[in-house]
Amino acid sequence: MADDALLLSLIVALPFLGSLLAALLPANARNAEAWLAGLITVGILTIAGILWPKVAEPAALRAQFEWLPEYGLNFVLRLDGLAWLFVILIAGIGLLVVLYARYYMSPDDPVPRFFSFLLAFMGAMLGVVLSGNLIQIVLFWELTSLFSFLLIAYWHHSQSARDGARIALTVTAAGGLCLLAGMLLLGHIVGSYDLDVVLASGPKIVTHPLYLTALILVALGALTKSAQFPFHFWLPRAMAAPTPVSAYLHSATMVKAGVFLLARLWPAMAGHEYWFWVLAPIGVATLVIGAFLALFQQDLKGLLAYSTISHLGLITLLLGLGSPLAAVAAIFHI
Structure with missing residues (x-):
């Protein structure tokens, strides 16, 4: 169960870690940025595949960490069939978008900023679908609004x-x-x-x-x-x-x-x-x-x-x- 909780946590953590790393790469590192983002999406899809047998069970898979226990709030990740479907959609389409963006973006565009925001947005979306408490859903929800603003205003x-x-x-x-x-x-x-x-x-x-x-x-x-x-x-x-x-x-x-x-x-x-x-x-x-x-x-x-x-x-x-x-x-x- 501890291993499953770790894998569930990695689904949300990997895109945010990748976002930080992507922001630190050189401006002309288009190939490295695309490989980084692609490997992260493949990793998420692999983890989702590993967790599929748990999803088929009646009870949802949960990973819980103390957050604000005095207010009855903990950081909870929860994976059931609906969440698993959206994880596959977010990471699967994300992989295709990363592949397309590698050849779409101009060499003059600030590629690190693009892939950093894209991975951060992916992490926020995964946080929304995997959240196990209501306040946590709102937190990731607003993060998707913020990162979408940064991506839309990229140019x-x-x-x-x-x-x-x-x-x-x-x-x-x-x-x-x-x-x-x-x-x-x-x-x-x-x-x-x-x-x-x-x-x-x-x-x-x-x-x-x-x-x-x-x-x-x-x-x-x-x-x-x-x-x-x-x-x-x-x-x-x-x-x-x-x-x-x-x-x-x-x-x-x-x-x-x-x-x-x-x-x-x-x-x-x-x-x-x-x-x-x-x-x-x-x-x-x-x-x-x-x-x-x-x-x-x-x-x-x-x-x-x-x-x-x-x-x-x-x-x-x-x-x-x-x-x-x-x-x-x-x-x-x-």
Whole structure:
């Protein structure tokens, strides 16, 4: 069990360690940067493969470290089937993006900064999907907003890149504050911030007078991150980032964080009519608006942005329906 906990910790730690190392390499070390990032993603995929037999067991694999015990908060990493799927997506697509970025980036670009921010963002996303308590999820959640801001503004000499980064940070960070308030309410309702306790307290949550308030706050955090209507406007502007950044952050990982959160909290918060009325109409609106606007795009990045928004709307709709079959369909579509 101790070895499993160490492997689980390495999944989150490796990208952050790689980010520090990448920042120290020379400006012209494109090959070394790409090899470093590639080896880290391969290492994460290898660890995920080793841990697969544990994921197949009924109980989630946990690694717990003391953090703020006087407040009932510990640093907890938790791996179950949903988290394992997202680890594979984050690291697998990350490997392809690293390979593409090696040949995409110009020799004049500051490559260490690019790979350092990319690996840090990967670590933050892995932290979100593996977090085992509510406050820890918010911590990594805001780190994804910060590192996405730095990646979108990578070409900071461009006005469109600066504007896109600023809008993305404003929307997603504001959503993160709503998420923090929602998580604090959930912890108050349940009496614990531990994710396993929260997931087992569904009946207590949905019958509590503060359920609707907590649901709206959590939904605002998820919907802003996944660029759902009416917050969809930030994603097309973020496409001013380098193409590998657009592919990784805004089509494969960051925007998936919102629907991941809805799927993660589905066992605890779904099953009430408020869940349907808060999420399903927004999913339908985003699905239709994103598909409609995609028809009028003149470039592939714009088409990618609006088609991504539309697909995320479909996933939100499926999760909002509240039925187990629809939730399975949503995970399959991810």
